Amino acid sequence: MSDSMTSGPDRQTARRSGLARAGLLFCLVFVASCSTKEVIVVGNFPPPLMEPLPVTLGVWYEPDFLGHEFFDEAKGRAESSWIVKTGDAQVQMWSQLLNNMFTRITKMDGKPAPDQMNPIVDAVLIPRVDELQYAIPAHTNVKVYEIWMRYAFELVTTNGEPIAEWTMTAYGKTPTAFLQSDEAAVNLAAVVALRDAGAHFITSFQKVPAVAAWLEELQQQRAAVASR
Amino acid sequence: MIRTLRIVVLGLTVVLTGCVTSTVDEMVFNEPIEGIGDSSVVILGRRHASDYETEFDFIECIADHVVARDSSIEIIDEIEFINALYPWFEPRTAPLRPADIDRLVQQKPVAQRLTDLKLEYMIWVDGSTVQTNSAGSMTCGVGPGGAGCFGFGTWGNASDYEATIWDFTDKAEVGRLNASTSGQSYMPAVVVPIPIIAPVQGTACDGLGDQLLQFLSSEH
Numbered sequence: 001m002s003d004s005m006t007s008g009p010d011r012q013t014a015r016r017s018g019l020a021r022a023g024l025l026f027c028l029v030f031v032a033s034c035s036t037k038e039v040i041v042v043g044n045f046p047p048p049l050m051e052p053l054p055v056t057l058g059v060w061y062e063p064d065f066l067g068h069e070f071f072d073e074a075k076g077r078a079e080s081s082w083i084v085k086t087g088d089a090q091v092q093m094w095s096q097l098l099n100n101m102f103t104r105i106t107k108m109d110g111k112p113a114p115d116q117m118n119p120i121v122d123a124v125l126i127p128r129v130d131e132l133q134y135a136i137p138a139h140t141n142v143k144v145y146e147i148w149m150r151y152a153f154e155l156v157t158t159n160g161e162p163i164a165e166w167t168m169t170a171y172g173k174t175p176t177a178f179l180q181s182d183e184a185a186v187n188l189a190a191v192v193a194l195r196d197a198g199a200h201f202i203t204s205f206q207k208v209p210a211v212a213a214w215l216e217e218l219q220q221q222r223a224a225v226a227s228r
Numbered sequence: 229m230i231r232t233l234r235i236v237v238l239g240l241t242v243v244l245t246g247c248v249t250s251t252v253d254e255m256v257f258n259e260p261i262e263g264i265g266d267s268s269v270v271i272l273g274r275r276h277a278s279d280y281e282t283e284f285d286f287i288e289c290i291a292d293h294v295v296a297r298d299s300s301i302e303i304i305d306e307i308e309f310i311n312a313l314y315p316w317f318e319p320r321t322a323p324l325r326p327a328d329i330d331r332l333v334q335q336k337p338v339a340q341r342l343t344d345l346k347l348e349y350m351i352w353v354d355g356s357t358v359q360t361n362s363a364g365s366m367t368c369g370v371g372p373g374g375a376g377c378f379g380f381g382t383w384g385n386a387s388d389y390e391a392t393i394w395d396f397t398d399k400a401e402v403g404r405l406n407a408s409t410s411g412q413s414y415m416p417a418v419v420v421p422i423p424i425i426a427p428v429q430g431t432a433c434d435g436l437g438d439q440l441l442q443f444l445s446s447e448h
Contacts, residue, residue, distance in 0.1 A: 046311040049337050142279075175281065199315030 036081040039183050041089040043191030047100045048202055055218070058121035058158065059098055060108040061091060062128065070132040084134060084147075086190060093194045094127060101202060112160040122218060123163055126154040130167065134189070136182055145185040146173045147193040155211060164210030170197035246426030248411035252435040256403030256443055258395065260348075263446030267348030268302040270309045271391075271440075274354035276319040282353050286389070286433060290353065293437030298445040304345060313341060326399045347396045351440065355389030357429040360410070366417050377417040386410040387432040393443065403443060407435035 068087040074080055098105045110116045112124045131150040137143050148171050155164040172193030174185055206212055271291050273282030284306065291303045310317045316332055323329055329350075333339040366379030386409070393403035411426025441448045 046314040048315055049313055049341060050335060051337060173281070175283070195315070195318060196320055199318040199321050202315050203321060 036083060037183055037186075038083045038085070039186045039190070040085045041187055041190040041194070043089055043093075043187070043194065045093040045096050045191075045195065045198065047096055048198065050101065050202065052101060052103045053206075053215075055102045055123070055215070056104040056106065056121045057098065057102045058106045058108045058112070058119065058124035059094075060111055060124055060126050061094075062111070062126065065128055066091060068129050068132075070134070072134070079138070082134065082186075084132065084186060084190065086129070086132070086194075089190065089194060090127075090129065093198060097198045097201065098125070101205075112156050112158050114159050116158075116160070118158050121158060123214065124156050124158060126156065128152045128154075134186060136186065144173050144175055145182075145189040146171070147186070147189040149193055149197065151197060155214070163214050164208055166208045166210075168197070168200055168204060170194070170200055172196055246411050246413045246424050248409050248426050248428055248431045250407065250409040250431045250435055252408075252439060253406040254403070254439050256393065256405075258398075258402045259443055261446065264301060264348050264444055266302075267346045268304050269349045269351060269444060270304040270306065270345075270347060271351045271353060272306055272309070272317065272322070274322075274352055276322065276324075280356040280358075281319075282355060282389070283357070283429075286357070286429060287353060289430070289433040290391075290437045290440065293433060294441050294444065297437075297441055298447055301444050302346075304347070309345075312345075313338065326394045326401050329394070329396065329399050342396070349402075349444070350394040350396055352392045352394070353389055353436070354392070355387065357385055357387040357432070360384040360386045364415075366415070366421065368417075376419040377421050378419070379417050381415040381417075382412060384410065384412045385426065385428040387428050389432050389436060391436050391440065393440075405436055405439045405443075407432040407439075409435070 066087050067085075068090055069083055069085040072082045095105075106119045106121050108118050108121075108124055110118060111126075112118060118124075128151065129149055130152045131148075133148045135142075135144075135146040137145070149169065151168045151170065153164075153166055153168065154162065156162050170193045172189045172191065172195070174188040174192060206215065271287050273284065273287045275281040287306050291306075294301055295303055315321055316323075316338060323332060333342065362381070362383035364379065364381040366377055366381050368377040369375065388408045389406070391403075391405040391407075392401060393405075394400070395402045409428050409432045411428045411431075413426045414424040415421050416424075
């Protein structure tokens with residue numbers, strides 16, 4: 001019925017338009033199935049409630065840490081690639097945490113080394129994210145989004161001589177929620193993991209044997225100076 | 229007209245609500261007979277297990293249930309409390325026994341913050357709501373004449389929550405409440421899907437909320 005009412009050129013235009021729509025739909029489906037989901041982790045981190053340790057600590061964030069991101073390429077057409085950018089949130093959380101955990105925090109001008117001019121501090125902390133893993137319900141069939149991170153810490157003198165080296169893990173999860181996108185859930189899991197990292201650092205820092213020994217030595221040095 | 233509408237809405241609500249079976253147990257000691265006065269209470273969810281976590285909205289539901297029936301009871305918001313005492317109530321660091329509170333209050337800033345909050349009772353809620361079964365199928369379609377669905381779906385939910393009450397002054401456990409509920413929801417669809425939802429989690433919230441209200445309030 002509609003065909004009989006359509007003139008020749010109109011039919012051609014309609015066919016072209018139909019092909020264009022089909023092409024667009026195909027492209028959308030293709031792009032959607034192979035798209036990259038990007039999460040720039042954003043969150044609020046409360047200051048820790050504790051008595052600051054009497055230490056003037058320097059902190060050096062390496063470029064890899066400042067711009068830390070995790071990329072996971074899609075395994076198939078049905079999956080999406082993921083980029084999780086945690087750099088800004090890492091710096092925000094660690095700066096907030098360290099500022100309240102120690103009496104004084106100083107950002108270093110350069111990586112501690114014998115010929116590097118830096119402010120005078122008791123020691124310099126260098127945090128690194130060694131590994132980040134994530135899991136979403138599409139991977140595990142469990143209705144939970146998870147982020148797991150392994151940190152590596154170096155505590156060094158201003159000359160770069162090692163005082164202590166240790167690793168620490170952090171974990172965050174969030175259940176699926178109605179009307180919550182994958183990106184929002186991964187962000188929330190990352191924020192929970194960062195909070196966990198802060199909690200783990202605060203409760204384990206003084207228990208690292210080399211750190212405990214260094215803190216004791218620092219205390220003895222100060223007592224000796226005070227008694228002179 | 230309005231009255232008829234109200235009756236229809238009420239009738240639909242009753243008809244479209246699935247059945248829920250609920251069991252509530254309680255065991256409490258040292259109830260505050262005069263109520264809790266100007267002290268405050270915090271209700272916190274347990275989240276240290278790997279396979280589940282107590283839902284934030286369930287904790288909020290219990291708090292709302294209690295406050296709606298006795299506005300004199302001051303319940304501190306869970307997230308505000310956890311943030312105010314960061315990092316001591318994170319899943320990794322939260323106290324698991326009343327005796328652990330002593331370890332916490334050895335830190336002056338923590339002890340001071342808790343004093344400022346006038347905390348009298350800390351209530352830990354552990355549990356979750358899970359889907360136990362599902363069956364049926366439904367097909368939906370869109371055509372030039374409109375859209376519609378046809379089919380039937382059913383699923384079951386079960387909630388199991390336990391609330392443990394800690395007396396913050398005596399650093400002792402003074403009560404344990406348990407609410408277990410289960411129910412079956414249905415969704416028949418002939419053009420329009422009609423959800424008949426069993427309020428499983430809501431019933432567990434009401435059950436625990438009522439028991440907590442009896443414990444904390446002098447008026448109930």
